[in-house]
Amino acid sequence: MADLKKITIEPVTRVEGHGKVTILLDENNKVKQARLHIVEFRGFERFIQGRPFWEAPVAVQRLCGICPVSHHLAAAKAMDWIVSGENLTPTAEKMRRLMHYGQTYQSHALHFFHLVSPDLLFGFDADPAIRNVIGVAQKFPELAVQGVMMRKYGQEIIKATAGKKIHGTGAIPGGINKNLSLAERDGFLADLDQHMEWARGSLKIAKDYTVEHLETLAPFGSFDSNHLSIVREDGAMDLYNGKLRAIDKDGNKIFDMVDNFKYHETIAEEVRDWSYMKFPFIRSLGPQDGWYRVGPLARINTCDFIDTPEAEAARKEFMAVTAGKPNNITMAYHWARMIELLHAAEKIKELLHDPDLQGTDLVVRGDRREEGIGIIEAPRGTLFHHYKVNEDDQITMCNLIVSTTSNNEPMNRAVQKVAEDHISGIPEVTEGLLNRVEVAIRAYDPCLSCATHAMGQMPLSVKLVDADGNVLSERSKG
Amino acid sequence: MPTTLVIGYGNPGRLDDGLGPALADRLEALGIPGVTVDSDYQLTVEDAAAVAQHDVVVFADAHVSCDPPFSFTRMEPDPGGILSFSSHHAEPEAVLALAKEAFGKTPAAFALGIRGYEFNEFGEQLSESARRNLDAALEFLVPRLQNQLILSEEEV
Numbered sequence: 001m002a003d004l005k006k007i008t009i010e011p012v013t014r015v016e017g018h019g020k021v022t023i024l025l026d027e028n029n030k031v032k033q034a035r036l037h038i039v040e041f042r043g044f045e046r047f048i049q050g051r052p053f054w055e056a057p058v059a060v061q062r063l064c065g066i067c068p069v070s071h072h073l074a075a076a077k078a079m080d081w082i083v084s085g086e087n088l089t090p091t092a093e094k095m096r097r098l099m100h101y102g103q104t105y106q107s108h109a110l111h112f113f114h115l116v117s118p119d120l121l122f123g124f125d126a127d128p129a130i131r132n133v134i135g136v137a138q139k140f141p142e143l144a145v146q147g148v149m150m151r152k153y154g155q156e157i158i159k160a161t162a163g164k165k166i167h168g169t170g171a172i173p174g175g176i177n178k179n180l181s182l183a184e185r186d187g188f189l190a191d192l193d194q195h196m197e198w199a200r201g202s203l204k205i206a207k208d209y210t211v212e213h214l215e216t217l218a219p220f221g222s223f224d225s226n227h228l229s230i231v232r233e234d235g236a237m238d239l240y241n242g243k244l245r246a247i248d249k250d251g252n253k254i255f256d257m258v259d260n261f262k263y264h265e266t267i268a269e270e271v272r273d274w275s276y277m278k279f280p281f282i283r284s285l286g287p288q289d290g291w292y293r294v295g296p297l298a299r300i301n302t303c304d305f306i307d308t309p310e311a312e313a314a315r316k317e318f319m320a321v322t323a324g325k326p327n328n329i330t331m332a333y334h335w336a337r338m339i340e341l342l343h344a345a346e347k348i349k350e351l352l353h354d355p356d357l358q359g360t361d362l363v364v365r366g367d368r369r370e371e372g373i374g375i376i377e378a379p380r381g382t383l384f385h386h387y388k389v390n391e392d393d394q395i396t397m398c399n400l401i402v403s404t405t406s407n408n409e410p411m412n413r414a415v416q417k418v419a420e421d422h423i424s425g426i427p428e429v430t431e432g433l434l435n436r437v438e439v440a441i442r443a444y445d446p447c448l449s450c451a452t453h454a455m456g457q458m459p460l461s462v463k464l465v466d467a468d469g470n471v472l473s474e475r476s477k478g
Numbered sequence: 479m480p481t482t483l484v485i486g487y488g489n490p491g492r493l494d495d496g497l498g499p500a501l502a503d504r505l506e507a508l509g510i511p512g513v514t515v516d517s518d519y520q521l522t523v524e525d526a527a528a529v530a531q532h533d534v535v536v537f538a539d540a541h542v543s544c545d546p547p548f549s550f551t552r553m554e555p556d557p558g559g560i561l562s563f564s565s566h567h568a569e570p571e572a573v574l575a576l577a578k579e580a581f582g583k584t585p586a587a588f589a590l591g592i593r594g595y596e597f598n599e600f601g602e603q604l605s606e607s608a609r610r611n612l613d614a615a616l617e618f619l620v621p622r623l624q625n626q627l628i629l630s631e632e633e634v
Binding site: 044047059061062063068106110113114129132133134135137138141144145147148149151152155165166167 | 489490491492499517518519522523524526527557568572575576579580581600601602
């Protein structure tokens with residue numbers, strides 16, 4: 001280590017929750033190792049202990065301001081087991097699904113238009129002053145408005161199904177606490193055709209860009225990997241409920257149809273001394289080979305089909321690029337994400353036309369249990385919530401595996417690959433080099449914000465430091 | 479009557495980071511005519527649509543370093559507050575910039591930063607000092623909203 005130099009990319013948020021990229025160079029300025037440090041939420045699993053189990057679906061939303069709905073639903077699914085088992089009334093399950101597809105729609109739209117489209121529309125090397133959503137608004141105003149309105153539509157669905165935009169209380173152990181009124185339904189139906197059109201257009205942008213630039217994008221931060229998600233029992237993509245499936249880089253199944261209650265028999269978690277984050281891996285393959293990707297790319301790769309027609313047609317086009325084999329191109333995450341965006345819009349349409357959403361049978365009760373596990377496909381990937389509850393209804397154990405944790409190793413690999421291809425031999429942090437590292441991480445849409453957000457944030461800063469701690473080069477943005 | 483939007487944002491599960499939503503909760507309970515109150519974990523792009531529909535906007539958030547009890551400053555659109563690394567969070571100046579560029583509207587905008595002290599643990603209560611600062615911020619803001627006074631940072 002004595003001969004290594006370090007490039008550090010450190011977005012420092014106010015208190016914690018910051019990510020930092022460290023690229024270790026040797027004396028010849030060749031990349032030796034790349035590490036993405038993420039300060040994960042700390043102490044939550046302790047914080048929730050001792051609290052009544054029925055509080056969990058609301059309390060877990062405090063974990064993260066970016067994906068509170070995912071935590072809300074995963075916790076509610078786990079607590080269903082405590083009070084009733086997994087079979088909910090049709091109204092309860094469909095209301096939860098509408099909530100989930102609404103959040104998937106808004107999350108994917110926000111990521112694509114806010115964070116990704118500037119890179120695609122202006123190029124990775126464009127001036128950062130214009131390579132942002134404001135730049136998009138100036139040059140492509142209709143796209144900027146579209147992104148805002150898509151996000152807003154999803155947020156309104158969340159509000160109608162969860163009760164509130166933040167701290168939603170809709171999903172409760174054993175069901176849901178409200179249905180969808182006809183007025184709410186008609187309001188969403190009135191805008192639906194427009195959103196279907198926007199979703200198709202978003203998919204076209206992502207697909208055309210990927211296909212047109214395939215030669216450049218294919219090697220960018222890419223590597224072979226395993227992929228993991230839940231899938232429905234018939235092999236269909238199902239973002240809300242299913243059993244675990246993992247495949248290898250060639251599409252061979254490592255395990256399939258694993259019951260949620262046996263997740264810990266197939267997945268283990270490793271701790272490394274340089275990161276607060278855990279590194280999950282497929283137990284049968286071990287930590288060296290058992291890491292896997294989650295999220296849109298993994299889900300498109302693992303499922304056998306998508307049960308909505310337009311997204312299924314798009315999936316077939318996507319899989320044709322790699323002749324039906326799993327797609328291991330990191331930058332293909334964006335295309336996969338937009339297929340899911342269209343799938344979410346189709347599912348919202350399907351649900352809004354289902355009269356079960358106006359049903360009044362909202363909650364079921366069954367045998368009391370002491371353990372519950374809820375697994376859901378959050379926008380960023382598979383999310384695990386596992387709880388034990390004592391006879392006094394208090395939570396005694398909580399274990400969470402969040403999607404960004406599962407993508408921890410893949411993001412490290414992506415950064416290293418980009419660093420090897422673009423940074424080696426250049427002992428200076430340039431804007432273009434920094435942005436390529438960011439672009440690779442951004443493909444995974446990581447959630448690094450299990451943190452606080454207030455005035456006083458510091459900008460992203462990049463440092464090149466030698467083995468003795470001397471700063472060779474420094475660059476900030478923001 | 480000019481319309482005013484107050485957005486209180488932050489994470490109520492992170493102690494004093496919940497100052498913004500706490501202010502929003504108390505304001506909403508007052509039901510002041512002409513004032514719309516919103517609350518969220520953080521600002522995001524869709525807030526630009528709501529911002530563009532009002533004459534005056536107040537962004538209320540916890541502040542880590544201002545002089546207690548609070549700061550109140552005029553804001554102008556600035557795209558520099560858009561983060562690009564991974565967060566879906568946007569700074570208020572960037573939301574204003576998006577409202578200007580995408581919707582053609584630039585309301586008079588102010589940042590109300592309420593001094594907080596404890597952020598680094600999970601917990602759903604404000605510190606005692608933060609609570610006092612919240613009271614002071616409300617004492618300043620509420621009469622101005624009730625009487626439709628033009629907001630000015632010079633008054634602070």
